[in-house]
Amino acid sequence: MSNAIARPELNVIIIGAGTGGLCLAHGLKRAGITVTVFERDRTRTDGLQGFRVGIDADGCRALDANLPPELYETFLATCAISPEWFNGLSEQFGELLSLKASPPRDPRHGERSVSRMTLRQVLLTGLEDITRFDKVFSHYEQRADGRVEAFFEDGSSAVADVLVGADGSNSRIRKQYLPRAGMDDTLIRSIGGKVPATPETLALLTPKIRRGVTLIMAPKGFGAILHVMEFPWDQAGAPKQGIGASDAELIAQWPGLRFDNSRDYISWGIWAAADKFPRDLRALNGQELLALSQRLTATWHPNWRKLLAASDPNSVFPVVIRTSVPPEPWAPSNVTLLGDAIHTMTPGRGVGANTALRDAVLLTRYLQAVKEGRKELVAAIGAYEARMRAYSADAVERSRQQMDGRTAIHKPVIGRVLLACQRSFMRLVSITPPLRKRMQRSLEALRGGEREAEEPI
Numbered sequence: 001m002s003n004a005i006a007r008p009e010l011n012v013i014i015i016g017a018g019t020g021g022l023c024l025a026h027g028l029k030r031a032g033i034t035v036t037v038f039e040r041d042r043t044r045t046d047g048l049q050g051f052r053v054g055i056d057a058d059g060c061r062a063l064d065a066n067l068p069p070e071l072y073e074t075f076l077a078t079c080a081i082s083p084e085w086f087n088g089l090s091e092q093f094g095e096l097l098s099l100k101a102s103p104p105r106d107p108r109h110g111e112r113s114v115s116r117m118t119l120r121q122v123l124l125t126g127l128e129d130i131t132r133f134d135k136v137f138s139h140y141e142q143r144a145d146g147r148v149e150a151f152f153e154d155g156s157s158a159v160a161d162v163l164v165g166a167d168g169s170n171s172r173i174r175k176q177y178l179p180r181a182g183m184d185d186t187l188i189r190s191i192g193g194k195v196p197a198t199p200e201t202l203a204l205l206t207p208k209i210r211r212g213v214t215l216i217m218a219p220k221g222f223g224a225i226l227h228v229m230e231f232p233w234d235q236a237g238a239p240k241q242g243i244g245a246s247d248a249e250l251i252a253q254w255p256g257l258r259f260d261n262s263r264d265y266i267s268w269g270i271w272a273a274a275d276k277f278p279r280d281l282r283a284l285n286g287q288e289l290l291a292l293s294q295r296l297t298a299t300w301h302p303n304w305r306k307l308l309a310a311s312d313p314n315s316v317f318p319v320v321i322r323t324s325v326p327p328e329p330w331a332p333s334n335v336t337l338l339g340d341a342i343h344t345m346t347p348g349r350g351v352g353a354n355t356a357l358r359d360a361v362l363l364t365r366y367l368q369a370v371k372e373g374r375k376e377l378v379a380a381i382g383a384y385e386a387r388m389r390a391y392s393a394d395a396v397e398r399s400r401q402q403m404d405g406r407t408a409i410h411k412p413v414i415g416r417v418l419l420a421c422q423r424s425f426m427r428l429v430s431i432t433p434p435l436r437k438r439m440q441r442s443l444e445a446l447r448g449g450e451r452e453a454e455e456p457i
């Protein structure tokens with residue numbers, strides 16, 4: 001039995017208006033907890049928000065739990081068309097395996113494709129009054145009164161009962177609070193870009209690629225991904241015909257669309273071991289990165305090459321794939337972390353944002369318990385961290401297994417043999433119904449489709 005006392009005045013500062021920080025802010029605001037978000041971007045439309053994020057059942061449940069109900073409906077209405085197929089192809093576009101997504105057990109919480117910019121604009125809706133842009137956090141200090149003070153590069157500061165670092169993979173809060181928490185280079189490099197979706201570019205894709213998430217398994221450890229993002233609004237930002245009257249109404253009423261530059265596109269990404277890329281990848285501009293991607297995939301299917309040729313060079317960006325080394329447990333305090341700030345993971349499983357959202361809900365519930373006197377503050381943060389550490393370490397490890405430049409698939413001879421085995425296995429799954437079913441089930445489990453609704457605290 002806890003002897004905590006209620007803390008109706010509980011006050012929280014969040015550093016970082018990213019996916020996790022903003023979801024937490026919604027939850028705390030709804031719980032009646034005073035919360036302020038500080039973000040380094042100068043405006044709500046700054047930052048590279050361009051590419052796609054797959055929000056799975058876990059992520060949807062988290063958003064549904066923390067967002068006001070009408071805003072969750074807006075989130076659903078503003079997602080791109082959900083993928084119907086999960087495709088595995090060779091680099092010559094030969095089909096290895098195509099699995100049709102089964103209808104989600106709970107239609108409100110199925111797999112969604114969302115543009116980062118759209119998600120950010122949805123999450124900022126209703127938080128305008130508590131989000132401060134152009135605030136670059138520098139460090140924090142513990143005060144004698146038990147509160148914590150956050151300092152910003154412009155010389156200002158803010159005081160609160162709790163400081164949450166939701167400031168992404170280069171988190172300054174993590175570096176100050178847990179200086180031994182390390183990051184590791186996976187020795188994987190990646191380049192991503194976008195092609196405007198037009199009748200001509202869409203015609204380069206088969207119907208399954210057009211309506212799916214497509215992974216390409218190529219020789220020499222190269223991999224690639226293709227997604228088509230079709231939004232419910234047109235080039236002018238007006239709701240498209242045939243999306244349904246209530247979605248059209250939600251989109252028309254949503255102020256976030258004024259700040260959202262997402263329009264229909266095809267996104268692509270390639271990756272391989274670091275030795276296939278120049279050392280100074282991050283120094284290359286979009287045009288150079290695009291030319292490099294074209295050189296690296298010059299023998300691939302002609303339609304792939306045409307897609308790259310149609311890409312907007314300004315949309316092409318490099319990614320050095322890093323991963324957290326899960327830290328040893330630490331003594332809790334009134335400073336805590338969520339999302340990439342404490343568990344950066346490779347995009348290999350597409351669960352970084354989903355895990356950040358899961359953290360946001362869990363932390364909301366613990367802080368709500370503190371406000372209501374059901375838990376003491378530091379104990380509640382410690383309990384949140386213990387659970388977050390457990391599930392995030394698993395997600396970090398599994399994501400790393402998918403993208404690690406040290407594994408055999410990247411080695412010259414054994415890599416070729418492994419690729420041949422993987423492709424044969426996928427073809428076998430494709431023609432063997434019980435194997436297909438099993439693969440489908442494990443895919444659904446991976447995307448959070450089988451977890452129960454709420455984790456008790």
Ligand SMILES: Cc1cc2nc3c(=O)[nH]c(=O)nc-3n(C[C@H](O)[C@H](O)[C@H](O)COP(=O)(O)OP(=O)(O)OC[C@H]3O[C@@H](n4cnc5c(N)ncnc54)[C@H](O)[C@@H]3O)c2cc1C
Nearest residue numbers: 016018019020040054137167168339340350351352353354
């Ligand atoms: C290519 C790629 C594809 C991915 N695809 C997926 C996917 O399909 N599904 C998925 O779940 N995840 C995906 N991820 C991972 C996902 O993008 C991240 O895990 C997620 O964005 C983490 O959210 P966050 O809130 O922790 O951090 P972020 O969204 O990075 O937000 C951090 C915020 O903090 C701000 N900030 C940083 N420093 C400061 C400072 N000093 N002061 C003030 N503000 C600061 C930043 O500007 C930013 O707004 C992908 C990642 C990559 C690289």
